[in-house]
Structure formats: structure tokens, C-alpha cells
Amino acid sequence: MAGVELSGLIKSYGALDVVHGIDLSIEDGQFTVLVGPSGCGKSTTLRMIAGLEEISGGTISFDGNVMNDLPPKERDIAMVFQSYALYPNLTVGGNMAFGLKMKGVPKPDRETAVREAAELLGITELLGRRPRTLSGGQRQRVAMGRAMVRRPAVFLFDEPLSNLDAALRTKMRLEIKKIHQRLRTTMIYVTHDQIEAMTLADRIVVMNRGIIEQVGSPQELYAQPVNRFVASFIGSPAMNMLPGKLLESGSGLVAELACGVSLNIPADRVPAYRGMIGRDIEVGLRPEHLTDEPQASGHNAEFFDVTVDVVEPIGACSLISFMHDGNEYIAQGQPLVTRQPGEQQRLQAAMDHMHLIDVTTGLVVPHKASSTDTGAVESSPQSTSDESATPSGAPLNLEKEIQ
Amino acid sequence: MRGRKSMFNPRSLVIFVSVSLLLLFTGFPFIWMAATAFKSSAEIFVYPPYLIPKDFTFDNVQRLFENTRFVTYFKNSVYVSTMTVILNLIIATPGAYALTRFRFFGREKIATVILFTYMFSPIMIIIPFYVLIRYLGLVNTHFALILAYTAFTLPFSLWMLRTFFQSIPLDLEEAALTDGASRLKAVFYVVLPTALPGVVATSIFTFILAWNDYIFVRILISSDELKTLSVGIADLYNSSVIDWGMIMSGCVLIIVPVVVVFSYLQKYLVAGWGTGGVKG
Ligand SMILES: Nc1ncnc2c1ncn2[C@@H]1O[C@H](COP(=O)(O)OP(=O)(O)OP(=O)(O)O)[C@@H](O)[C@H]1O
Numbered sequence: 001m002a003g004v005e006l007s008g009l010i011k012s013y014g015a016l017d018v019v020h021g022i023d024l025s026i027e028d029g030q031f032t033v034l035v036g037p038s039g040c041g042k043s044t045t046l047r048m049i050a051g052l053e054e055i056s057g058g059t060i061s062f063d064g065n066v067m068n069d070l071p072p073k074e075r076d077i078a079m080v081f082q083s084y085a086l087y088p089n090l091t092v093g094g095n096m097a098f099g100l101k102m103k104g105v106p107k108p109d110r111e112t113a114v115r116e117a118a119e120l121l122g123i124t125e126l127l128g129r130r131p132r133t134l135s136g137g138q139r140q141r142v143a144m145g146r147a148m149v150r151r152p153a154v155f156l157f158d159e160p161l162s163n164l165d166a167a168l169r170t171k172m173r174l175e176i177k178k179i180h181q182r183l184r185t186t187m188i189y190v191t192h193d194q195i196e197a198m199t200l201a202d203r204i205v206v207m208n209r210g211i212i213e214q215v216g217s218p219q220e221l222y223a224q225p226v227n228r229f230v231a232s233f234i235g236s237p238a239m240n241m242l243p244g245k246l247l248e249s250g251s252g253l254v255a256e257l258a259c260g261v262s263l264n265i266p267a268d269r270v271p272a273y274r275g276m277i278g279r280d281i282e283v284g285l286r287p288e289h290l291t292d293e294p295q296a297s298g299h300n301a302e303f304f305d306v307t308v309d310v311v312e313p314i315g316a317c318s319l320i321s322f323m324h325d326g327n328e329y330i331a332q333g334q335p336l337v338t339r340q341p342g343e344q345q346r347l348q349a350a351m352d353h354m355h356l357i358d359v360t361t362g363l364v365v366p367h368k369a370s371s372t373d374t375g376a377v378e379s380s381p382q383s384t385s386d387e388s389a390t391p392s393g394a395p396l397n398l399e400k401e402i403q
Numbered sequence: 404m405r406g407r408k409s410m411f412n413p414r415s416l417v418i419f420v421s422v423s424l425l426l427l428f429t430g431f432p433f434i435w436m437a438a439t440a441f442k443s444s445a446e447i448f449v450y451p452p453y454l455i456p457k458d459f460t461f462d463n464v465q466r467l468f469e470n471t472r473f474v475t476y477f478k479n480s481v482y483v484s485t486m487t488v489i490l491n492l493i494i495a496t497p498g499a500y501a502l503t504r505f506r507f508f509g510r511e512k513i514a515t516v517i518l519f520t521y522m523f524s525p526i527m528i529i530i531p532f533y534v535l536i537r538y539l540g541l542v543n544t545h546f547a548l549i550l551a552y553t554a555f556t557l558p559f560s561l562w563m564l565r566t567f568f569q570s571i572p573l574d575l576e577e578a579a580l581t582d583g584a585s586r587l588k589a590v591f592y593v594v595l596p597t598a599l600p601g602v603v604a605t606s607i608f609t610f611i612l613a614w615n616d617y618i619f620v621r622i623l624i625s626s627d628e629l630k631t632l633s634v635g636i637a638d639l640y641n642s643s644v645i646d647w648g649m650i651m652s653g654c655v656l657i658i659v660p661v662v663v664v665f666s667y668l669q670k671y672l673v674a675g676w677g678t679g680g681v682k683g
């Protein structure tokens with residue numbers, strides 16, 4: 001078991017900078033997910049932690065011990081690869097025992113450990129088979145087992161589920177979470193799938209183009225994204241971004257959208273947003289805060305009419321797509337109401353859940369609820385529990401991003 | 404049923420007949436050789452000739468063992484060929500590994516140039532090679548032969564193993580590294596077993612080249628007790644009465660072990676471990 005600390009971590013391939021100085025502190029026992037679009041440097045970061053990739057700058061330490069120049073075998077880690085990377089020449093049992101064999105654990109103990117892990121994963125009957133005779137899901141389990149047997153200080157996962165079909169992925173996701181709850185070992189998990197990130201993580205690290213955009217619990221990232229990138233990356237379907245201008249209207253503020261609709265800003269946000277008057281903004285509203293309920297349901301509801309484009313019933317609700325000003329947006333409709341494309345529909349926007357985005361900086365303008373802590377990226381391990389509610393946003397560092 | 408039917412369609416028939424003819428053409432000398440090996444001296448020159456020995460005899464083999472140094476030649480051949488294979492693998496394995504896994508200046512160029520050297524036939528460099536070996540004081544030693552064969556097979560071995568190493572996913576090695584193996588152990592426990600077909604193929608190639616060589620032995624070896632099979636058997640022609648039966652039985656004995664060993668090793672060549680190490 002170990003806490004992991006990255007500070008000023010840099011990776012460049014020749015002149016190409018891939019990771020631009022990452023600061024991150026991961027508590028012992030925490031499940032941390034690195035998430036971000038393809039090519040943002042998640043795998044590179046993970047591989048640097050594993051010792052598979054040289055570090056171009058900064059430090060990596062486990063429990064205060066600098067790991068920078070240690071080979072993987074001296075870091076006490078285990079890694080699950082996207083490709084599973086099972087040794088084709090060894091049986092499943094041999095694969096799982098390999099790490100212990102390298103450690104010099106005597107054979108009887110190896111067998112006990114392998115058997116235990118195999119039982120936990122339900123792969124006991126596979127122990128004598130070779131990887132090529134296994135299905136994708138079975139291989140995935142074996143890869144997990146191989147990592148677990150060694151009882152490492154840190155588990156590293158690089159998109160371990162992305163080669164599985166959707167149903168199996170959901171199932172394995174749950175199992176990984178269970179394993180973490182059981183072992184309570186530090187786990188660092190890389191994925192580009194934000195749902196996987198949301199469901200698994202104690203803490204999510206959103207990365208983009210080699211920097212960290214924000215760190216926080218799934219709930220924080222969902223409710224209080226610090227910038228446009230995080231706001232639109234987290235959540236599915238994605239947050240609607242309605243462009244417009246922020247104008248004064250009497251004692252209040254109004255968002256004058258490009259499509260002609262104006263939405264009143266809730267009174268408690270007015271002081272925080274006053275500085276944005278006259279500026280180009282976007283109003284961010286998640287689909288579930290843009291509904292077709294006819295009665296105002298509190299939340300400072302605002303109404304406007306749209307023309308239905310496509311309706312996707314998904315059971316618990318329907319997703320209503322509509323076009324506005326050439327952009328497509330999604331609202332959440334009641335499941336039992338049938339609608340036809342082209343129909344007019346009145347939507348209700350729950351303005352208490354809105355996000356105001358400054359178009360020039362790309363930042364979400366903080367208001368009371370989210371402005372308590374938007375300081376720098378967390379720099380020291382906090383003494384809070386896993387489910388810590390401490391917001392810990394990392395505002396977008398534009399200068400770095402532009403480099 | 405299906406087989407018989409297709410045999411009679413004209414296309415298959417043509418192919419069948421041509422393949423049979425070709426097989427007969429290439430195989431006949433071997434068949435004749437084997438037949439002669441077991442005919443008595445009297446039978447060999449009977450006219451008209453016939454294939455199957457009427458009077459099947461092991462006399463030829465017996466004479467081969469009693470009157471010649473066949474056993475010594477055979478041992479020499481086995482020794483020289485085996486040592487060549489070993490030396491080759493000792494050099495080519497790390498070499499090919501480095502060519503695929505480490506980044507260094509001119510890596511691809513080196514790989515290409517290596518294959519270039521394979522273009523020269525032995526006869527072109529045999530004189531300089533002899534001079535070099537004499538300078539080193541190695542003339543008339545088995546070590547000289549082993550060096551010569553290694554020099555000749557190394558480019559091909561490097562190239563071949565390189566291709567095999569390239570086909571092994573890097574993930575496998577990295578998995579071994581994160582599993583607590585050093586790089587050396589990762590290579591030994593994971594890379595080499597996975598590249599086994601390549602190692603076997605390379606070994607076969609090297610072994611056959613060394614086993615069949617004539618020219619280097621002719622030039623580098625002068626003592627009779629150091630000769631290998633090819634030259635040893637060829638020198639049996641030198642006597643005033645050429646004992647064809649004995650020579651042919653020697654030839655059979657050269658070929659048989661090679662055929663046996665390689666039909667056994669063949670399964671490693673084609674099978675490998677199959678895929679399934681990586682990907683779903
Ligand atoms: N060996 C390399 N040489 C040069 N550039 C590289 C190398 N490896 C990775 N990169 C670059 O580094 C960037 C980050 O790669 P990385 O593999 O970390 O992305 P990722 O976030 O894991 O993406 P994905 O979700 O697609 O796996 C990419 O732009 C990639 O092109």
C-alpha cells in the first residue's frame with residue numbers, strides 16, 4: 001500500500017511535449033481515474049508511474065520515496081494492460097504465478113496465492129489452459145488475477161476494459177470496484193470513457209492535452225466543473241452549451257441567447273456574474289436540467305420553445321434533440337409522452353443548475369456554491385476520507401495549454 | 404468421395420500428374436541412392452538396372468564402419484554443426500534483440516547492411532578468410548570451421564530473429580517488467596519462449612548450412628581425423644576401386660538423422676504458441 005505523488009511531471013519525445021508538468025497527489029488506498037480524450041497523455045503518465053517510460057522532468061514518489069530512476073520491478077506495482085499481455089507460452093496458472101516466481105516466492109505458496117485469486121475471480125477451472133484458448137472476458141480476468149496475486153503497493157490499469165463488449169464491460173467494472181473495496185489498495189486507472197471514470201473513481205483526474213484540467217470526486221466534477229472542457233467532457237449526454245451574451249435587466253441579469261431566447265439569471269448568482277456583463281458567454285445546462293415538464297418545478301425555472309428534431313426513447317426518459325441556431329442540443333423528456341419530429345415543444349430550464357462559461361477564457365465563472373475552493377491543483381495529501389467532498393478544482397491553465 | 408471426384412476433374416488431374424513427375428524427378432536420385440546402399444556389389448552394376456535390391460544386404464554399411472573413419476566424420480559433423488548453432492544463437496539473439504528493442508543511431512541502416520553481407524558466396528571470401536585463420540593460427544581446427552559457419556549464417560540469423568522479435572508485442576515484455584522481472588529475465592522467460600519458432604528456424608538453417616558445407620572443410624582442414632562427413636565421404640572416391648555401395652550407404656546415413664530431427668522440430672516451426680497473448 002502506498003500513496004503516490006507526482007510533482008511537475010514532464011514527458012517529451014524529442015521536441016514533442018506530451019505531458020506538461022503534472023502535479024497530483026494520490027492517497028493511499030484511493031481509486032483514482034485518469035480520464036481524458038485520446039492522445040491527452042494518460043497512458044504516458046501511467047507508464048511513467050510504472051517505470052516503463054523515462055521521466056523527462058519532475059518527480060514521482062511512492063510514500064515519499066522518489067521512484068524516478070527505479071526500474072519497474074523495484075516499484076512494487078502491478079499493471080493490467082489494455083491488450084492483457086498474457087504470456088502465451090505459460091498456462092493461466094503460470095501467468096498468475098509469474099510475478100511471485102520473479103519475487104522468489106516458493107512454489108507451494110505461489111500455488112496457494114494463485115488458487116485464492118482464481119477463486120475470487122471465478123477462473124479456477126481455467127488454471128491449466130493457455131491464453132490462446134480463452135475468450136476475451138476470460139483473458140481479462142486472468143490479467144486481473146495476475147496483477148492481484150502479487151499484492152502490489154499500487155495497481156495500475158490502462159484501459160483494461162476497452163476490448164470487451166458493452167455488457168461484459170459493465171460487469172467487469174463492477175467487479176473491479178468490488179476488488180478495490182476488498183483490497184483497499186491504491187489503484188490508478190486510465191480510461192477515455194467518462195462513465196467508467198464516474199462509476200469507478202474515488203477521485204477523477206481529467207486530463208487534456210498533457211495537463212490536468214480538474215481533480216475531484218465524480219460528484220464535484222459533475223456539479224462544479226471549473227471549465228468548459230470538463231463541463232462538456234463529464235456527463236452523458238454532454239452538457240448543452242448555449243451561446244449568448246450576458247446583459248443587465250433591471251436589478252437582475254439576463255442571458256440573451258443567440259437564438260433569441262432570453263433566460264433570467266437566478267438572483268443569488270447575480271453578484272458573482274456581474275463582472276461578466278456585456279461579455280460573450282455560454283449557458284451550460286445538462287439535459288436533465290432542460291426538461292419538458294409543463295409546470296415550473298422550482299430551481300428558478302425559465303421556459304422557451306423549441307422544434308423537436310429527433311426523439312430517442314431510452315426507457316427511463318426520452319432524449320429530445322432540437323436544433324437552435326445550427327447547433328444541436330439535447331433535453332430530457334418524460335418517457336410516456338410521444339412526440340413527432342417538427343413538433344413545437346416548450347422546455348423548462350432549471351437555471352439553479354446552470355453554469356456560466358466565459359467564452360474568452362473557457363472558464364466556468366465561479367459562483368457561491370462552487371467558489372469556495374478553486375485554488376491550485378491539490379498539492380498535498382488531504383486527511384479527508386475517500387468520499388471526500390472537498391472540492392479541489394484545478395482551473396485551466398491557458399498559458400500552458402497554448403504552448 | 405469428394406476427393407476422388409475432384410481428382411478426376413481435368414484441372415486437378417493436370418496438377419496431380421505434374422506434381423508427381425516433379426517429385427519423381429527430384430526424388431529419384433535419392434531413391435536410387437538408398438537402393439544402391441543396400442545392394443551387394445555384384446547387383447549394383449547389373450544391366451538392365453533395377454530399383455529394389457534382390458539381395459538386401461547391410462554389407463555396405465558394415466564396410467563403411469569397419470574400413471573408413473565414418474564414425475569420426477559423423478561425430479565431427481555433429482560437433483561442428485551443433486557448436487555453430489550454439490555460437491550463432493549466443494551472438495544473434497542479443498544482437499537481434501538490440502536491433503528491435505533499443506533505439507540507437509543508424510539502427511535500420513545496420514539492419515540492412517547486415518543482410519547485404521549475405522550476398523557474397525563463400526567462394527568469394529574463402530581465400531581472405533583462410534589467410535585470416537592462418538594468421539590466427541587456427542588452420543586445421545574445428546574452431547576455424549565453427550567461426551566460418553557462424554560468420555556466414557549470422558547475418559541471416561540476425562535478420563530472421565529480428566523479424567520474430569519485432570512480431571512479439573512490447574506489452575508482453577512490459578508486463579513481465581511490471582511483474583517484477585529484470586529485463587534479462589523478461590527476455591529469458593517471455594521473449595525467447597514466444598520467439599521459439601524463430602529460434603528453431605534459425606537453428607535449423609544454421610545447422611543445415613554447417614552440416615552440408617564442403618568448401619570450408621576442404622580448405623581449412625587437412626587432417627583426416629578432423630574432417631566432417633561431406634569431405635570424408637567425398638574422399639572415399641579417391642581410392643583406386645570406388646566402392647559405390649559403401650559411399651551410397653554413407654550418404655544415406657548423412658541424410659537420415661537430419662530428416663528425423665527436422666521432421667520432429669517442424670512442429671515448433673509451424674505451430675508456435677498461437678496468438679492469444681494479447682488482444683481479445
Ligand atoms: N513513443 C512516442 N513517440 C512520440 N510520441 C508519442 C510516443 N508515445 C506517445 N506519443 C504521443 O504522446 C501523446 C500521448 O499519448 P498517450 O498514449 O499517453 O495518450 P492516451 O491519453 O493514453 O490516449 P489513448 O486514450 O488513445 O490511449 C500522443 O499524442 C502520442 O502521439
Ligand SMILES: [Mg+2]
Pocket residue numbers: 042043044158159
Ligand atoms: Mg492510452
